Amino acid sequence: MPSISEDHYLKSIYHLTSRKKRKPVFTNELAQALGLRPASVTGMLQRLAAQRLLHYRPYQGVQLTPKGRLRALAVIRKHRLWEYFLVEKLKFRWHEVHAVADLLEHVDSDLLIHRLDAYLGYPKLDPHGDPIPDENGHVPATGFLLLSSLRPPAQAIITGVTEQHPAFLHHLERLNLHRGTRLQVRQISEYDGSMDLLIDPSQPLTISRQTADQILVNSL
Amino acid sequence: MPSISEDHYLKSIYHLTSRKKRKPVFTNELAQALGLRPASVTGMLQRLAAQRLLHYRPYQGVQLTPKGRLRALAVIRKHRLWEYFLVEKLKFRWHEVHAVADLLEHVDSDLLIHRLDAYLGYPKLDPHGDPIPDENGHVPATGFLLLSSLRPPAQAIITGVTEQHPAFLHHLERLNLHRGTRLQVRQISEYDGSMDLLIDPSQPLTISRQTADQILVNSL
DNA sequence: AAAAAAAGTTAGGTATACCTAAAAAGAAAA
DNA sequence: TTTTCTTTTTAGGTATACCTAACTTTTTTT
Numbered sequence: 236m237p238s239i240s241e242d243h244y245l246k247s248i249y250h251l252t253s254r255k256k257r258k259p260v261f262t263n264e265l266a267q268a269l270g271l272r273p274a275s276v277t278g279m280l281q282r283l284a285a286q287r288l289l290h291y292r293p294y295q296g297v298q299l300t301p302k303g304r305l306r307a308l309a310v311i312r313k314h315r316l317w318e319y320f321l322v323e324k325l326k327f328r329w330h331e332v333h334a335v336a337d338l339l340e341h342v343d344s345d346l347l348i349h350r351l352d353a354y355l356g357y358p359k360l361d362p363h364g365d366p367i368p369d370e371n372g373h374v375p376a377t378g379f380l381l382l383s384s385l386r387p388p389a390q391a392i393i394t395g396v397t398e399q400h401p402a403f404l405h406h407l408e409r410l411n412l413h414r415g416t417r418l419q420v421r422q423i424s425e426y427d428g429s430m431d432l433l434i435d436p437s438q439p440l441t442i443s444r445q446t447a448d449q450i451l452v453n454s455l
Numbered sequence: 456m457p458s459i460s461e462d463h464y465l466k467s468i469y470h471l472t473s474r475k476k477r478k479p480v481f482t483n484e485l486a487q488a489l490g491l492r493p494a495s496v497t498g499m500l501q502r503l504a505a506q507r508l509l510h511y512r513p514y515q516g517v518q519l520t521p522k523g524r525l526r527a528l529a530v531i532r533k534h535r536l537w538e539y540f541l542v543e544k545l546k547f548r549w550h551e552v553h554a555v556a557d558l559l560e561h562v563d564s565d566l567l568i569h570r571l572d573a574y575l576g577y578p579k580l581d582p583h584g585d586p587i588p589d590e591n592g593h594v595p596a597t598g599f600l601l602l603s604s605l606r607p608p609a610q611a612i613i614t615g616v617t618e619q620h621p622a623f624l625h626h627l628e629r630l631n632l633h634r635g636t637r638l639q640v641r642q643i644s645e646y647d648g649s650m651d652l653l654i655d656p657s658q659p660l661t662i663s664r665q666t667a668d669q670i671l672v673n674s675l
Numbered sequence: 676a677a678a679a680a681a682a683g684t685t686a687g688g689t690a691t692a693c694c695t696a697a698a699a700a701g702a703a704a705a
Numbered sequence: 706t707t708t709t710c711t712t713t714t715t716a717g718g719t720a721t722a723c724c725t726a727a728c729t730t731t732t733t734t735t
Contacts, residue, residue: 324574325570326570335567338562338563338564339562342558342559346551347545347555347559350546350547354544
């Protein structure tokens with residue numbers, strides 16, 4: 236019954252809502268996020284509202300209902316389990332996973348997801364450090380901090396990222412920053428906020444404020 | 456570009472053609488196989504013909520072109536690799552596999568299939584003993600059957616295995632089963648599928664269904 | 676060979692999900 | 706407060722892929 240398009244909308248609305256910490260998601264934002272025209276989005280929002288998946292008031296944006304939120308979380312669960320599978324089992328690189336997981340997340344079989352979850356050992360986090368919701372839509376809490384919030388001489392271990400864009404993930408690979416990488420913050424530039432780090436085998440490294448803003452860590 | 460519906464048609468035409476050993480596939484057959492109405496099938500056949508994926512003559516049935524055959528084999532390759540994955544890794548049962556593989560086969564990523572193939576160890580046969588086409592559409596020729604597909608009192612000769620794991624090969628050695636071993640199937644358990652065999656020098660032997668599933672034979 | 680049956684096709688309709696262009700609503704500026 | 710600009714919606718169109726009903730072609734039977 237839930238179509239691929241509907242899944243995309245619900246997932247996007249969920250992400251936009253949680254990223255903005257603000258209530259309604261607007262038509263243009265959504266159109267932007269989905270790569271569609273606002274007119275198309277309006278039409279779909281009306282259909283989703285008719286299914287009680289979201290609250291829609293013309294010109295006022297939308298909010299997911301509990302039902303819609305559960306649907307979104309089911310899709311996100313599938314997406315993140317597949318990402319875990321792609322990285323852990325098929326040896327995909329960070330930047331390769333997202334596009335493929337976006338296809339796999341729409342495969343509609345509860346049995347498949349259940350068995351996949353068991354096969355993977357019931358992981359709690361995906362390869363980017365994002366929590367994997369359980370089958371009831373519960374999202375495990377993570378105590379992660381942004382790397383940019385640390386002050387010298389804090390030590391930490393990289394646990395994830397807040398941005399999945401392939402270009403960004405590729406950038407991290409070139410810098411040799413991965414999940415599990417240990418680091419120490421040496422210095423922060425007063426001028427542009429860039430951070431001097433010391434990573435794993437005593438290697439110095441400078442990263443921009445912008446990069447540090449997208450990296451999640453556990454401080455040690 | 457190839458849609459899920461087109462994939463279904465091409466796959467179905469391929470199977471109907473090879474199972475019947477007869478040239479054209481007719482509209483009604485296809486409609487039956489796909490669970491659609493003949494009128495719908497006619498429409499799609501015309502669109503597939505326009506794409507040069509098959510030869511269509513009104514009232515005379517269809518045949519795949521080489522291009523259409525390659526497309527069909529690409530889908531079948533994906534289907535069988537996923538079947539292998541579901542059974543070998545996710546511990547799906549025989550009867551659970553097909554429906555889920557039918558969903559997964561439409562996930563359109565060459566990278567994914569390539570990595571999956573490698574992860575599975577480049578299997579030549581799916582769990583049912585059907586050959587898995589390679590990425591060029593070549594179907595490994597097997598005059599082979601799975602030992603497990605034989606029924607008493609079939610006689611056969613072992614021609615290979617589909618599983619290279621040392622523990623399995625060791626197991627075969629202890630059972631005195633090798634390439635070239637002649638055998639006769641005496642009985643098959645209704646309960647667990649185990650087979651009573653008579654091998655080479657008049658020696659009786661019982662093997663599990665699991666074992667018989669990994670043994671290729673030429674029947675005599 | 677004509678009539679009957681079966682098989683297949685065309686015509687026209689539906690739902691999904693997108694599009695462009697024009698109109699309307701709401702927010703911001705004069 | 707009226708105009709302007711931005712945002713959003715409505716109206717109408719497209720392509721896919723299905724449907725039913727009516728018609729045509731082929732095959733089979735009488």
